[in-house]
Amino acid sequence: MKTLVLETTAPFQGLPELVAYDEGLFEKEGLHVEWADREQGVEKKVDVTVTSPKDVNPFTSHGKLFEKGHADMYNACEWGNYCRVGSTNAGSRQLGRRAIVSYLPWSWLRTRRCIRHSSSLIR
Amino acid sequence: MVVAPDSPVYTPQQLANKVIGVPFYFGTHYIALHMLQGFVRREEIKLCLAPNGSRYRLAALLNGEVDAVTLTEPHVTLAEKKGCRLVCSAFFHGTEVASDRVDAETYAAFNRAVREAVRRINANKRSYLHYFIDYHGESDPKIAALRVEDLRESRLQVCDPAPIPVDEMQRTYEWLKSWDMLEESTSPAQLVNMEVQRYAHHAAK
Numbered sequence: 001m002k003t004l005v006l007e008t009t010a011p012f013q014g015l016p017e018l019v020a021y022d023e024g025l026f027e028k029e030g031l032h033v034e035w036a037d038r039e040q041g042v043e044k045k046v047d048v049t050v051t052s053p054k055d056v057n058p059f060t061s062h063g064k065l066f067e068k069g070h071a072d073m074y075n076a077c078e079w080g081n082y083c084r085v086g087s088t089n090a091g092s093r094q095l096g097r098r099a100i101v102s103y104l105p106w107s108w109l110r111t112r113r114c115i116r117h118s119s120s121l122i123r
Numbered sequence: 124m125v126v127a128p129d130s131p132v133y134t135p136q137q138l139a140n141k142v143i144g145v146p147f148y149f150g151t152h153y154i155a156l157h158m159l160q161g162f163v164r165r166e167e168i169k170l171c172l173a174p175n176g177s178r179y180r181l182a183a184l185l186n187g188e189v190d191a192v193t194l195t196e197p198h199v200t201l202a203e204k205k206g207c208r209l210v211c212s213a214f215f216h217g218t219e220v221a222s223d224r225v226d227a228e229t230y231a232a233f234n235r236a237v238r239e240a241v242r243r244i245n246a247n248k249r250s251y252l253h254y255f256i257d258y259h260g261e262s263d264p265k266i267a268a269l270r271v272e273d274l275r276e277s278r279l280q281v282c283d284p285a286p287i288p289v290d291e292m293q294r295t296y297e298w299l300k301s302w303d304m305l306e307e308s309t310s311p312a313q314l315v316n317m318e319v320q321r322y323a324h325h326a327a328k
């Protein structure tokens with residue numbers, strides 16, 4: 001059995017992986033999957049002074065544990081993964097599209113006054 | 124696109140110069156640009172940093188910290204229950220990322236398991252919608268209060284994992300470059316393990 005450490009994923013971006021894990025499908029293929037929590041310590045505040053991705057680390061959540069050698073794989077949106085792979089220090093590359101096609105609407109509420117603060121792995 | 128019952132906004136073009144909270148480098152950032160650039164000038168799109176996790180962005184929206192946010196399920200459903208209404212929406216792809224430690228055989232085995240999961244989900248989507256509530260409900264009582272009947276099956280779309288089509292890869296690469304979000308690489312092929320991608324997806328069938 002080969003162990004594969006994956007960064008945690010939510011249903012909207014990884015339901016098939018969660019189902020494969022829960023229903024023993026990875027084990028059936030000879031894979032022992034473990035999850036590494038990429039959300040620990042992630043900042044959860046709005047900052048309206050940051051207006052560009054140039055001011056942000058691309059590995060704040062997705063890829064964070066992978067880049068540190070604590071995970072073997074991660075899945076995230078395709079656009080972001082071009083950027084992460086372009087900035088990797090761990091030799092990452094994309095392997096193909098994941099199974100779920102994520103859904104996203106624009107959310108808009110009544111305009112309000114803005115507050116302006118504001119290892120492993122494979123073994 | 125979602126608007127509140129009493130919002131003056133009914134169309135995406137009315138979002139010009141509004142402050143929109145997005146988590147940079149996440150799909151909910153890029154899809155915002157894609158959707159808005161069809162309705163307003165690029166310089167009229169005003170983004171700011173918001174947390175990853177729809178729970179936090181919905182809270183920021185309701186607290187008035189930003190003018191608009193992007194959300195994913197099940198928080199889309201929760202937002203609608205709070206009186207928001209959809210203005211526009213889109214679907215987007217994601218990819219798997221690994222280093223050379225994950226060889227083609229391993230990724231093929233991974234994909235075989237995922238393909239079977241896709242088959243099972245598509246055979247009975249409704250029976251898997253509880254994942255959206257269970258995953259977030261443990262830490263969020265508002266999500267825990269949702270019922271499977273509240274969620275729409277049409278918002279859950281899964282298909283077999285597949286290679287990134289070359290023409291789409293090139294268009295995505297050029298689009299990222301056009302926004303100055305991809306600086307160092309000279310070709311999209313540098314960012315994809317073409318050999319593993321080709322073998323593993325074929326072997327998983």
